[in-house]
Amino acid sequence: MVDYIIVGFGIAGVSVTEELERRGKTYLVYEDSSQKASRVAAGVCNPVVLKRFTMAWRGGELMDGAISFYKGIEERLSQSFVDELPVLRRFNSVEEQNLWYEAADRPVLREFLSENILKNKNEGIGAPFYLGKVHKTHKVALSQLLSSYMAYMKAKNSLIEEPFVHDDIEILDNGVVYKGVKARHLIFSEGYGMVQNPYFNQLPLVGNKGEYVIIKSETLRLKEAIKAAFFIVPLGNDLYKIGATYDHQDKSKETTEAARDKILKKMKEVLCCEYTIVSQESGIRPTVRDRRPLVGTHDTYKVLHLLNGLGTRGVLMGPFLAKQLLNSIEKGETLEAEYNINRFA
Ligand SMILES: Cc1cc2nc3c(=O)[nH]c(=O)nc-3n(C[C@H](O)[C@H](O)[C@H](O)COP(=O)(O)OP(=O)(O)OC[C@H]3O[C@@H](n4cnc5c(N)ncnc54)[C@H](O)[C@@H]3O)c2cc1C
Structure with a gap:
């Protein structure tokens, strides 16, 4: 029993x-x-919708509880799984910069969005319209x-x-x-x-397939995650996850060439470094x-x-x-x- x-x-x-x-x-x-x-x-544990610079459903309210929950699991298992990981939003235009400033001024987002925008210092990344920084975001090694x-x-x-x-x-x-x-x-x-x-x-339950490409680059040397058309998330050992795609029609478990091509095409102007493709992964999000x-x-x-x-x-x-x-x-x-x-x- x-x-x-x-x-x-x-x-x-x-x-x-x-x-x-x-x-x-x-x-x-x-x-x-x-x-x-x-x-x-x-x-990535991030309460902000980075497409429109709005708060996700219950975003700010759930953040602290979620992180302390995973830290509790770290204690139980005597292992480390949670790290702070700032997210940098790459802007596509001056209009987007202005939207960021407006959003960062809203009380609900103030503690998460940087007041100023930042110049890109990483030569492996192309970001002519600069970057906005999201504070308090974390990565859980799921x-x-x-x-x-x-x-x-x-x-x-x-x-x-x-x-x-x-x-x-x-x-x-x-x-x-x-x-x-x-x-x-x-x-x-x-x-x-x-x-x-x-x-x-x-x-x-609708379901939405997501795919990532994993790349290796010795010259990228990113410590933060970048959000451009897709996320670039550092995994350590010069490995990075890039994605993920959204597809509500294909519910197959296999990775696809179409998703890989889409990711690499959209990230062409963002990734200005040498890299090799290591692998590709997919999963179905349980969306409603x-x-x-x-x-x-x-x-x-x-x-x-x-x-x-x-x-x-x-x-x-x-x-x-x-x-x-x-x-x-x-x-x-x-x-x-x-x-x-x-x-x-
Ligand atoms: C590519 C991708 C990237 C994502 N990135 C993020 C991110 O960065 N941050 C974030 O917060 N969310 C992210 N998500 C969303 C997140 O993955 C989902 O919200 C979450 O994984 C859903 O968890 P779940 O436990 O409900 O489902 P699942 O992870 O699908 O777990 C269900 C489990 O049930 C098991 N199972 C099912 N049926 C049976 C059965 N009959 N018998 C035994 N076992 C069974 C399965 O094997 C599986 O392990 C991402 C999703 C995808 C696909």
């Missing part, structure tokens, strides 16, 4: 699991490596964090690395039984894999029609719950939403209408 079964161990799954650990609950996690969004994500957490769970027999088969659940009034294990509650955090889940796949997360409890089966729809800013939203879901299950607190799945009832 455990308190919870969790299906899926990406950002949503680790957010729920860590929150359960902090509450002293027992759990069993199923993970089958069928989805990759959290594994390929650059892990793939390492997830692997380390899985090793931690494996050591205490809390992880099963195989596909969870929805047809094999027995639902009781006070819990579920799956493969002989009884749990008080079951939380699905399957990312885009939710489309196979008969209990929740009527919800409007109304661009809000999917959190809540099944209408009929009150022991089945969902944390999904983290879309494009999972690092920022995951910890907050996991806490809200568990408060609703354990304490009967009401979930906010904006992200409660009952908005689609």
Whole structure:
């Protein structure tokens, strides 16, 4: 008997699991490596929409809580996964510079956007219209964090690395039984894999494929992330992630030549250095029609719950939403209408 079964161990799954650990609950996690969004994500934790210089949904409010949540995981696992990583927005025109100045003057953005714009000092980057600096942004090394957490769970027999088969659940009034294990509650955090889940796949999860190109350049020597047409995110050892693309039609798992060409073409005038292409990665973002997360409890089966729809800013939203879901299950607190799945009832 455990308190919870969790299906899926990406950002949503680790957010729920860590929150359960902090509450002293027992759990069993199923993970089958069928989805990759959290594994390929650059892990940038940034509350500002850098296309229009606006605050992302709940952006400023969630930032401190998210970073301290991941630092708590660092303590639990005695490893480092979180680093401050300033983001430099490359301007395309004087008009964009003026929009930045206006945005930086708004109270909600003031603490995040630099008051002044900066001259580019890196010869590997072309930025004739200068750069704006976003403060307080971080990078979470998600793939390492997830692997380390899985090793931690494996050591205490809390992880099963195989596909969870929805047809094999027995639902009781006070819990579920799956493969002989009884749990008080079951939380699905399957990312885009939710489309196979008969209990929740009527919800409007759209999915949006993202691809990165990984390059190596010994001359680029970037310490910050750059946001131009795409992000350039330093990974260490002269490696950089460049992307990611957005494609809501192609839901295949393979990387594509079209995405690679698009990234390299758009970054031609930004990358003024020698580089080699090392690899390419892709994942499907679990995006939702109304661009809000999917959190809540099944209408009929009150022991089945969902944390999904983290879309494009999972690092920022995951910890907050996991806490809200568990408060609703354990304490009967009401979930906010904006992200409660009952908005689609
Ligand atoms: C290219 C790219 C770049 C991104 N960059 C960023 C970024 O820099 N910052 C940011 O905040 N967000 C970023 N995102 C978005 C972020 O990745 C998502 O918000 C987040 O990963 C979603 O996490 P999730 O746990 O809901 O889904 P997933 O990461 O897809 O995790 C779901 C997990 O469930 C498992 N699973 C599914 N079905 C089953 C089953 N039946 N049995 C067992 N296991 C199952 C899958 O294997 C998977 O591990 C990016 C996304 C992409 C694709």
